[in-house]
Amino acid sequence: MRILLVEDSQRLTGLLVERIHDAGWRVDVFSTIADARTALREGSHDLLLLDLGLPDGDGTDLIRALRAAGSAVPILVISARAGIEQRVAVLDAGADDFLLKPFNHAEFLARCRAMLRRAPSTAQPILSAGQIRYDPATTLVTMAGQSVAMPPRERALLELLLRDAGRVVLKRRLEAALSEYDEAVSANALELSVSRLRKRLETQAADIRIDTIRGVGYMLRTIGSP
Structure with a gap:
């Protein structure tokens, strides 16, 4: 939001x-x-x-x-x-x-x-991939029905990737979307946010992963999907 x-x-x-x-x-x-x-x-x-x-x-x-x-x-x-x-x-x-x-x-x-x-x-539908669910209206993230706590920037990043799950999301689009007018998100800051979100998903044993499309962007996909 x-x-x-x-x-x-x-x-x-x-x-x-x-x-x-x-x-x-x-x-x-x-x-x-x-x-x-x-x-x-x-x-x-x-x-x-x-x-x-x-x-x-x-x-x-x-x-x-x-x-x-x-x-x-x-x-x-x-x-x-x-x-x-x-x-x-x-x-x-x-x-x-x-x-x-x-x-x-x-x-x-x-x-x-x-x-x-x-x-x-x-009035948006629940976003999902694998067992991850995200409600844009309440900002609630759940995995297998259990609430998952996330800092605001990681949650916003997850939302953006979920909206285009299975497709490449360009780096510059993520940087622009995560930026606020008074605080631009640099490429390094984006990489750090992606790294932290990856670790959080691994800790939760989530069945989704974030792939790096080198030089282009990132893609969220369900583990086991092509």
Whole structure:
């Protein structure tokens, strides 16, 4: 899951990014409407977290523009604007939910999970190969029905490989998908993540393996398959 956070408070941004990473999701962070528009055009995001009082305008205008353009991205507004009229106006503009600052971070994550479950773009089937199962909505990984704990980056890598199981996934595609706008994933970092995921699968005695297609990328395949 990839989330777009548009917030100009550095302190709150740092706290939210930490919570989002703990949940196993990737996040791109911007502080202006202009940058958010660019990111929404160029990227693929499953959820937009949007402040209203931004340096270059009102987030409500961005919501209206997105909905007028036909965008269905779920939008959770996080704002200190407490007036009922303002909240109603934001929801009428096309936001899906409103969370008033300051808020409890457990509630914040619960709201995000609820919106991701409801969103048509994230109503995805369980990904599987061999005995490995991955649920994109809950980020739960299981093998033979047993939960397998994985750090967020390894889990994201497994998801990408599962989506194209049996086919080569290009290195540059994995690097781009695992990168966040403020933290690019290098080739060495990708190799390290693949190595760690391989070891974790071996430890779990998983019946899948990750093959290196030298100079091209990686392929996840079931052990025993051609």
